[in-house]
Amino acid sequence: MRVALLAHEKFPDRSKTANGILRYSDHEVVAVLDRENDGANVSDFLSDVQDAPIVSTMSEVEEPVDALVVGIAPIGGGFDETWRPDVRNALERGCEVISGLHYFLEDDSEFRNLAEEHGGELWDVRRPHEDLGVADGVADQVDAEVILTVGTDCSVGKMTATMELLEAAQARGESAAFIPTGQTGIMIEGWGNPIDRVVSDFTAGAVEEMILERGNDYDYLFVEGQASIVHPAYSAVTTGILHGSMADKLVLCHEEGRETVHGYDQDLPDLDTYVDLFESVAAPVADSEVVAGMLNTRDVPDDETAREAVEEYAEDLGVSATDPIRFDADEVLDAVL
Amino acid sequence: MRVALLAHEKFPDRSKTANGILRYSDHEVVAVLDRENDGANVSDFLSDVQDAPIVSTMSEVEEPVDALVVGIAPIGGGFDETWRPDVRNALERGCEVISGLHYFLEDDSEFRNLAEEHGGELWDVRRPHEDLGVADGVADQVDAEVILTVGTDCSVGKMTATMELLEAAQARGESAAFIPTGQTGIMIEGWGNPIDRVVSDFTAGAVEEMILERGNDYDYLFVEGQASIVHPAYSAVTTGILHGSMADKLVLCHEEGRETVHGYDQDLPDLDTYVDLFESVAAPVADSEVVAGMLNTRDVPDDETAREAVEEYAEDLGVSATDPIRFDADEVLDAVL
Structure with a gap:
C-alpha cells in the first residue's frame, strides 16, 4: 500500500505512530504531511527508516496514494480542524483514511459522505469490533x-x-x-x-x-x-x-x-x-x-x-x-x- | 420509591438483582412479576427481606408504582420479548424502567417513544456515562x-x-x-x-x-x-x-x-x-x-x-x-x- 502520513507540527519527536509506520510497516510512505517541516525529508530527522519527502498539504502529494494515515495523537485524541482539507483531499481521491483518534472519522458526516461518493474507506482503528466477548481461557x-x-x-x-x-x-x-x-x-x-x-x-x-x-x-x-x-x-x-x-x-x-x-x-x-x-x-x-x-x-x-x-x-x-x-x-x- | 421487580421464571434462585433490591434497597417493593409463582408471596421463598405479592403481569399491579426494575439477567443479556407488555404497561403509567440488560432499552424505539409520550424514563444501568476518564491516582x-x-x-x-x-x-x-x-x-x-x-x-x-x-x-x-x-x-x-x-x-x-x-x-x-x-x-x-x-x-x-x-x-x-x-x-x- 502507498500511504501518506499526517504528522503536522509533531514530526518526528511526537509522532510515534508515523515513526512506527516508517520503521516497521510494509507500506511505501510517499509523503509525510508536516507544515512545519515543509521541503525537508524524513532522512533529515530519522535514520534506519524509509525516506520520504515532507510536504505541507495532501494536495501537494502528486503520486498515487492508497491511504492517508493520521500518524499523530493530540492530547485528548480530538480531531484538529486544520487537518480537514487534507482528509477531504484524500477522500476525494478515493483514498482510505486510517485514524487512531478518539474522535471517530466515521461519525463525521462530511467524511462519511465523501468516502461513499468516491469509493474510499474510513478506518477508525480505536473502534473495537462488535463481536468481542469474554475469554474462555484457552x-x-x-x-x-x-x-x-x-x-x-x-x-x-x-x-x-x-x-x-x-x-x-x-x-x-x-x-x-x-x-x-x-x-x-x-x-x-x-x-x-x-x-x-x-x-x-x-x-x-x-x-x-x-x-x-x-x-x-x-x-x-x-x-x-x-x-x-x-x-x-x-x-x-x-x-x-x-x-x-x-x-x-x-x-x-x-x-x-x-x-x-x-x-x-x-x-x-x-x-x-x-x-x-x-x-x-x-x-x-x-x-x-x-x-x-x-x-x-x-x-x-x-x-x-x-x-x-x-x-x-x-x-x-x-x-x-x-x-x-x-x-x-x-x-x-x-x-x- | 415504590418499585415492581420483573423476575419471570427466575425467582428466587436466579434473580440475584431482584433479591438484592428486596434485601438491601430503600425502595418499597409493591410486587414481584413472576408468572411461574403467580399468587405466592416473596416470604414464601425468602426470609429476612421485605415481603411483596407475586403476580403474573405488570397490569395486575394496581398500586401506584414509580419504577419497574428488570431484576434478572438472562444468559447473553438479551431482552425477552415476552416481557414487552410489562415494560409497555409500566411506561404507559409514566413509570421509570430500570434495566441492567446488555440490550439497552433506550435503543428500543417503542420504549423510547412511550417514555417520551408519558413522561417516564429509561435507565440502562450498564451504559457507562460519557465523561469517564483515566485515573489520576488520587x-x-x-x-x-x-x-x-x-x-x-x-x-x-x-x-x-x-x-x-x-x-x-x-x-x-x-x-x-x-x-x-x-x-x-x-x-x-x-x-x-x-x-x-x-x-x-x-x-x-x-x-x-x-x-x-x-x-x-x-x-x-x-x-x-x-x-x-x-x-x-x-x-x-x-x-x-x-x-x-x-x-x-x-x-x-x-x-x-x-x-x-x-x-x-x-x-x-x-x-x-x-x-x-x-x-x-x-x-x-x-x-x-x-x-x-x-x-x-x-x-x-x-x-x-x-x-x-x-x-x-x-x-x-x-x-x-x-x-x-x-x-x-x-x-x-x-x-x-
Missing part, C-alpha cells in the same frame, strides 16, 4: 509459543521491542507473527484489537481472540504489551493482556533512568518486584516466565554507558538483555525462542 | 477510609458482603457509604459506574471518580469488588478496581467448597496466594491490607459445620472472618474499621 491451546512484552511503565518501548524481536526471529528464518494491541501496531499490521478501548470485561477475550486467530499458523507469536501491572490508571489493560495471552514467555521492557510512573507521583518498584508480580499474577492462569529484558537507552548519550546500563539491567533481572534499537534484539533471541 | 486523598471487598472468584458474595458490612457499620452509628461497581449495587443505590462495561483504559478512573464524589462526606466507603485477580477473563476489572480505589483495607470473600474458577478449567490457588497477590499488586499504588475474611457457606447444611468452616478460613487467612448472612458481619467489623 489461548494456551494454540501451537505457537506466545511471547509477551511487559513493562515497568507506559512508553518504555514495548511496541518497538516486540517489533524488533519479530524481525530478529524472522531474520533467522523463524515463522513468527505480531499480535497488535495498540493503535500503532494495528496500523502497521493492518489488523488487531485496540485493547485499551474494549469493554473491560472483554480485555482478556480480545487478546485471546487474536491468539486463536493466528496461533496455529506460526511457531511464535509476539504479543505487544501495554502499560504496567502497577500503573495507577492502566493496570487493568496490562492484566487483561497477561491473562488473555496466557503467554509462555515474558520480556520485561524498561527505560533507563525512569524512576517514577510517567505523569504520576508514584515511584516504580524495583525490578525484582516486577518480575515477581508478572510471574505470580500470571501463574494461576499460565506458566509465564520472564526470560529476557529490553532496556530503552534513548536518553543515554554514548554507547559505552548504554552497554553498561544494559549489562546492569541484565544482572538485576537475572536474564539476558539488550537495547533493541541501539544494539540488536538478536542478542536476546536465544533466550526468547 | 483516591487516597479523600477523608474516608476505603474498604474494598476482593474475592477468590466471581459469584462468591462480594456485593452481599459489602452491603452487610455497610449495614453493620451504620448500625454502630458510623458514617458510611456504598460504592457500587455492578448492576445490582447500582440499582440498590440509585447511582454508580458499571465497571465491567467501561472502556478498559477507564477502569480505574471510573472507580476513582466515585471515591472522589463521596469520599469527603463519609468516614468509611465500602467498595464493591468484582471477579478475582487471577480470573482468566475478568482480572482486568478486578485490578482496575484495586488500583482505582487505592483501598486502605481489603476483605477477602470466598465460597466454602469452591475449588475451581466458576465455568473454567482452572484451580483456585491457595488463600495465602490470594492475600499475597492482592497486597503485592496493590502495594506500589496503595498500602492495601487484607484485614478480614467473608466466607459464603450457603451450601453448608448446618450452622455448626459452617462455624467450623469460618474458623478454618479465619485461621488460613490469619485475620478474623464470618459468614455475613448465616452469622453476622458485625463479627469482623472491629478488624475492618
